[in-house]
Amino acid sequence: MGELDDSIIASEKNTSALESLQFFQTQAHPCSYIEQQQASTLFLNPKQKIDTTLYSQLSEYGFRRSGTHIYKPMCTHCDACIPVRIPVSLFEPSKQQKRTWKRNQDLSIAIVKTIDTEEHYILYEEYITQRHSDGDMYPPSKEQFRNFLTSDWESVRYYEVRHNGKLVGVSVSDIMDNGIAAVYSYYSPSLAKRSLGNFLILFLIEQAKLHNLPAVYLGYWIKSCQKMSYKSAYRPLEIQNGSQWLLVL
Numbered sequence: 001m002g003e004l005d006d007s008i009i010a011s012e013k014n015t016s017a018l019e020s021l022q023f024f025q026t027q028a029h030p031c032s033y034i035e036q037q038q039a040s041t042l043f044l045n046p047k048q049k050i051d052t053t054l055y056s057q058l059s060e061y062g063f064r065r066s067g068t069h070i071y072k073p074m075c076t077h078c079d080a081c082i083p084v085r086i087p088v089s090l091f092e093p094s095k096q097q098k099r100t101w102k103r104n105q106d107l108s109i110a111i112v113k114t115i116d117t118e119e120h121y122i123l124y125e126e127y128i129t130q131r132h133s134d135g136d137m138y139p140p141s142k143e144q145f146r147n148f149l150t151s152d153w154e155s156v157r158y159y160e161v162r163h164n165g166k167l168v169g170v171s172v173s174d175i176m177d178n179g180i181a182a183v184y185s186y187y188s189p190s191l192a193k194r195s196l197g198n199f200l201i202l203f204l205i206e207q208a209k210l211h212n213l214p215a216v217y218l219g220y221w222i223k224s225c226q227k228m229s230y231k232s233a234y235r236p237l238e239i240q241n242g243s244q245w246l247l248v249l
Helices: 006-011 052-059 095-103 118-131 142-149 189-194 196-210 226-233
Strands: 023-025 041-044 064-066 069-073 082-087 108-112 156-163 166-176 179-187 215-221 237-240 245-248
Touching (some): 052 166, 064 215, 118 179, 118 189, 156 196, 196 215, 196 226
Antiparallel strands (some): 023 041, 041 069, 064 069, 108 156, 166 179
């Protein structure tokens, strides 16, 4: 059983709902992002009943969702994983982001109740195989897909992207009290010129504005990880330093 570190415990003393939570910490294992580094993860007790309010509170301290698990990196000798979010009221798109948004205005986006279909899995399988064959999600499987993305979670929204009726992308996102969490996205690797991953983040920023939500949470950013470099292109960005969010211009 793991415990929150002192800085997190201290920052949560005024929130009784958080003080009673139980967490478990994994044993050290090879990191998926940094070579020769050992990683460890802090998980909220999976038996804990959690609603959107509690989930939102935990997100303020850098926690994130994967499937039915709420987790946060808690490594002994490394703090490279930095929680980041986009403050939507301050966000200014770059010229490239403006071009990406304009380029994809011929796409249709709709909220769907489920992505647990053969059509969605085929797109997910293609995405993982062609874009992430060097990661721990390869090879993909239907069981992995369902456990990771199709959980029955009250805050989840499945944004389905189509071009002329064909499924080309999906954003799995959570609508929280304090923003939108970009849980995961997958899209057609053959449409690289469209920059669908970046387009979906720009779409979530627009959704946050529409619903008067202050931020889009992008999960963790690692400076040395090339696959995460796209997150630093959204400016300004806020980073979580363990006790508070700091604005990075």
